[in-house]
Amino acid sequence: MDAALAHAALPTVSHVSIVTRRFADAHLPVEHDVCREIVAERVTIDRIATDNALYLEKEALAAELPAFVQAFCTWLARLPALPDVIHAHFADAAAVAIAARRRFGIPFVYTPHALAIDKRGQGLGDDGLDARIAAERQAIAAADALIVSTRDEAERQVRAYGVAVEGRIHCIAPGVPQRLGGATAPTLVDRLGEMVDRPDLPIILAIARPVAKKNLAGLVRAYAGDASLQARANLVILAGQDDGRSSDEEGAIRAELSRLCDTPALGGRVALPQRHDAADVTALYRRAAQGGVFVNPALHEPFGLTLIEAAEAGVPVVATRYGGPSEIVAAIGHGLLVEPRDTAAIAAACRAIVGDAAAHAGFRAAALANHGRYDWGRYATDAVAVYRDLRRQPALLACDIDHTLTGCTAAAAAFAGWRRSASIPFVVATGRSFAEARAVLAQWQLPEPDAFITDVGTRIMLAGDDGAWRACPAYAAALDADWNLSAVRAALAPLGITPQAEATAGPHKLSFFGNATDAAAIRATLAAAGLSARVIFSHGRLIDVLAPAGGKAAAIAAYADRFGLTLADCVAAGDSGNDVDMLERCGAAIVVGNAGDELAMLAERPGLYRAERHHAAGVLEGLERLGLADAPAIAAPRIAA
Structure with missing residues (x-):
């Protein structure tokens, strides 16, 4: 929460959403069953519901993860604007x-x-540890960036997974809650x-969760074994909330703590409260x-x-030498x-x-003087x-057909292979009619897309639940604005420019067939x-x-x-040339190596990539540069086949 508030305080941040699972439980605050909670200006907690409305322990959440993923993506799709980054x-x-990211292209940290x-290195493994390690390895490999809290995490712990993280990992120490x-x-x-x-x-x-790795029992044994320490101080341990909902491990650790403390030697010397709140802390x-x-x-x-x-x-500390505490105590000097x-140690x-x-006074003075090194404002x-350097990954591919996907049999086959394993939607955007587009794709054994954008971006064809393709009526209605087909036809008739077949026309x-001069004459006539x-x-x-209002870019946007x-x-x-508007306006653009001179006019910009390879191999080359495909495993010719 403190991190979110610190982020929202920055002028470059418009909103921070803390996203979590929504559930209802009679033993827990009703806020957990509230869809959206406004925490502060520009900060909300958004709770995502699944069909399972029950509270689940951490160990039981894995089975619920697929449903939560689906619900989260549905929630994202309904937002007025997608977030710039997800911090997981x-x-x-x-x-x-x-x-x-697979569906929307949103980068994640x-x-x-x-x-x-x-945990395994400490001998604390359990039956689920292999799956957890695999999930962590996948997360490390997939992340656009990693933010860790200590040098030990950056230099030793993360690298133990055997995944290259150079250039992606950043060590940023968090702040401290204001208590x-x-x-x-x-x-x-x-x-x-x-x-x-x-x-x-x-x-x-x-203060720690009652799990074995926190070694709370070791502290009790240390206290129990030193009579001088017992004479000088009481021992107080906050070991989570003993509300009858604990995991097996937590219950076992609490039972062990109670057994260790329930001795004549420690009677009246140890406080082990079952419940506590923030004010108690x-x-x-x-x-x-x-x-x-x-x-x-x-x-x-x-x-x-x-x-x-x-x-x-202002409290001095005694801390484990392993992990982050060694860096914290060295930085603050308070224990x-x-x-x-x-x-005994x-x-x-x-x-x-x-x-x-x-000694106590010296450590206390250091604590009060130096704890500000850990500040949420600096963290934010x-x-x-780090977020600013991340680029949104494209989440939808729109591809021309003729001479872009077609032209080389081997490259077309490689593209078909990419499509079988691709995770983003794929549409074709062509000047051809719907029937012609399907025929050409079939001829080249290219896969059918998720949607057809045909007739130079004046029609969107969508597949219904029954498998039948139908034109999108909403898009067609949008194109009616400021368009007078009969008047345009009448104005151009005197020019005598050769029309294409009537089947190529549409509402x-x-x-027409013609050259650049003819195109200029049409523009001038319509303007006049x-x-x-x-x-x-x-x-x-x-x-x-x-x-x-038409064109390939407009149809892709719709x-x-x-x-x-x-x-x-x-x-x-x-x-x-009929690809220019989509190549100019889409976040990323691939110009295949065999492109016509008409595309030499495209202004160079971030996101525009001019491939060396031709046809579909050039498309795959561009997708590989975007991290959406492996390097093409073909030696595609650089001339049209």
Whole structure:
């Protein structure tokens, strides 16, 4: 939440949406069943519903992931505008982001947490660890960028997955939640006398999930084995919420903690509350600052946010030497590092702080002076700089047919192979009629597209549920604006320019044979008559007169809008003059190597790629440059076959 608010505070950020799963549970706040919650100006929590409305533990979410992916993509498609970037936390969120990028082209950043390979290295594996490692490896490989919190994550943990991350990984330390507001109701500190015999003593505080890797039992053993430490301080452990909904591991760890604490030696010396809230956490940090210490005894800690929270409250720390804490303690200078499996070392470090007023004061001063190095505002600024360098990947391919997909049998076959495994929608955009376009595709054994844009962008053909193709009536209606077919036909008749076959004409298109001079004469005649139309000259001999709202780019935009996409999300591929508008206006464009001289006029721009290969091999070459295809495994000729 703090990160989202910091992002939204930047002038370059228009909105931040925290997206999560929607569910209802009688034991949890009703907010979890609210579709959209406004947190602050430009920050919302958007909850995505699936058919399963129940709360699910983390271990049960994998089975729900496919349904959530589908619901998330549906939600994206209904937004007024697509987000510029998705920042996914954990591998399951990355799987959702991968699906969204596949459909919409939205780039995504991945931030891993508690990577499973490290868990295995600690001997804490379970039956699901192999699947989790595979999911994390996929997320690392697929992400457009990774943001991690520590150098250890960047240089050791992520690289253990054997995936190249050079140029994609960024180390940006997060900030710390602001917890220092005053409590308005009694907290656990006020009730400490109900849990320990000497509530006036300093406290040794630990806050962690009750899982084995957090090593809370190791802290209890360290405290139980040092009578001097017991005489100087009480032990307070917040081990999650014991509400009867815990996982098997959490329940087992809580049971172990209770067993270790339920001894005569520790009676009245340890507080292990079953429930707590944010106010309790704040109050306990403040209490620990009064001569106490915060302990993170984890076997390995990827980052260690609680150590920064402790620093903000002026609490010295004792922390594991493994993972992020080594960097945090070095940066802030507010405590000691220990070997987490050495209980005597943990106890000695706690005693060195609790039992030495001067040492405690020095660590406290460092904490208060240096915790600001971990700041959400700086994190947001650096993260947005990473986002800014990412480009939206095209999410729809619009491709001309003649001399773009056709012309080389081997290249056409390679394109057909790409289509079989492609993950983005594919449409053809051609000057031919629908019947002709289908016939040419069949002749060249090219795959049928998701939609046909025909007649130079004046008709969109869509397949119905029954498999029959029909013209899109909404697009046809849109082309009627400012178009007077009979008047255009009458105005051009005196020019005597040879018309193409009547079958090539349509309600929003007239076609002629002619040269560039003829095309110029048509434009001049229509302008003089005050008639609106688009005149397109292509292949050195074809002239098409279109409704002013028509054209390949307009048709692509109309089709893309069905998926919540814009032209910026599309890649166009073509070879001739009637492809100019889509090559100019789509976010990415591929000009095949055999393109006509008409495309030499295209202005060079980011996203425009002029392929060396000809025909469909040139299309595949461009797609490969965009990361949408593998390098063409063909030696396609560079002249028309």
